[in-house]
Amino acid sequence: xxxxxxxxxxxGWLCLDKPYxxxxxxxxTRVRRAFNAQKxxxxxxxxxxxxxxxxxxxxxxxxxxxxxxxxxxxYRFTIQWGRNTTTLDREGETTGTSxxxxxxxxxxxxxxxxxxxxxxxxxxxxxIKVDGERAYDLAREGVEFELATRKVNIHAxxxxxxxxxxxxxxxxxxxxxxxVRAVVRDLAARLGTCGHVDQLxxxxxxxxxEDAAISLETLENLSYEARLSEALLPVETALDDIPAxxxxxxxxxxxxxxxxxxLLPRQVETLKAxxxxxxxxxxxxxxxxxxxxxEMRAGRLNPVRVFQLT
Numbered sequence: 001x002x003x004x005x006x007x008x009x010x011x012g013w014l015c016l017d018k019p020y021x022x023x024x025x026x027x028x029t030r031v032r033r034a035f036n037a038q039k040x041x042x043x044x045x046x047x048x049x050x051x052x053x054x055x056x057x058x059x060x061x062x063x064x065x066x067x068x069x070x071x072x073x074x075y076r077f078t079i080q081w082g083r084n085t086t087t088l089d090r091e092g093e094t095t096g097t098s099x100x101x102x103x104x105x106x107x108x109x110x111x112x113x114x115x116x117x118x119x120x121x122x123x124x125x126x127x128i129k130v131d132g133e134r135a136y137d138l139a140r141e142g143v144e145f146e147l148a149t150r151k152v153n154i155h156a157x158x159x160x161x162x163x164x165x166x167x168x169x170x171x172x173x174x175x176x177x178x179x180v181r182a183v184v185r186d187l188a189a190r191l192g193t194c195g196h197v198d199q200l201x202x203x204x205x206x207x208x209x210e211d212a213a214i215s216l217e218t219l220e221n222l223s224y225e226a227r228l229s230e231a232l233l234p235v236e237t238a239l240d241d242i243p244a245x246x247x248x249x250x251x252x253x254x255x256x257x258x259x260x261x262x263l264l265p266r267q268v269e270t271l272k273a274x275x276x277x278x279x280x281x282x283x284x285x286x287x288x289x290x291x292x293x294x295e296m297r298a299g300r301l302n303p304v305r306v307f308q309l310t
Contacts, residue, residue, distance in 0.1 A: 010035045060307045076200075077184070079197065081102065083097050121149050124147065247301075
């Protein structure tokens with residue numbers, strides 16, 4: 001006999017505005033506890049230093065996390081000139097100093113070099129694994145290692161303001177795997193000075209934006225008032241870029257059993273027009289209910305992930 005899962009079968013996404021000095025794992029724990037949810041996970045880690053958008057999946061929404069992890073993101077961050085640190089942010093130990101303070105014009109003159117597909121070496125204080133160990137654990141232990149250069153996509157990088165000679169505030173839109181701290185490290189080096197991240201805020205993950213964000217305090221107040229459902233977004237929120245196909249109840253039943261369904265020629269042509277080159281993922285819907293994520297092949301939809309939603 002299967003063991004009954006603890007908690008409630010809550011499913012959906014929460015767009016959390018993560019506060020400063022809280023790990024992403026701790027944030028997930030508090031959200032899961034507020035909803036008394038059986039399952040929870042997050043899409044894209046935020047450092048404790050960072051604030052902002054942390055999408056948290058509950059229940060069946062955890063099956064869609066990979067689609068949001070790959071989504072584009074946006075950040076607003078402040079560089080403090082004059083000091084390099086071990087962690088590339090203000091909490092690290094000083095590794096170098098400089099009296100040079102770049103002007104706004106000097107910063108803007110080189111930003112184009114950091115836009116597009118660029119080579120980036122991730123920070124040693126990151127969650128990347130090295131021989132099965134997290135890089136940040138090795139860095140804290142004083143182990144010497146080098147992380148491989150990787151390609152990342154930075155779509156836009158602009159100066160928002162220069163509040164004083166020691167600071168500059170920038171905004172960046174980028175693809176997955178881009179590290180703000182690495183951008184700051186490389187930008188400071190390009191300008192012949194030292195610098196680190198003083199403040200960092202993630203403002204967007206896919207379609208999750210600050211407009212829809214909710215704080216932990218507000219969430220916990222809703223919990224006391226039994227209004228938590230008001231904060232939940234649909235499971236399919238993370239699938240905004242995936243074509244949706246309306247299916248019949250009979251086809252939904254087949255998909256739920258793990259069986260493929262045959263598409264009409266016009267359905268195939270419509271989906272081909274909506275799919276990006278090389279992609280075959282389609283979401284099957286009955287009304288507003290997500291039934292399954294499928295792969296379209298040879299005129300058929302083959303279920304890859306089935307959802308138990310009512």
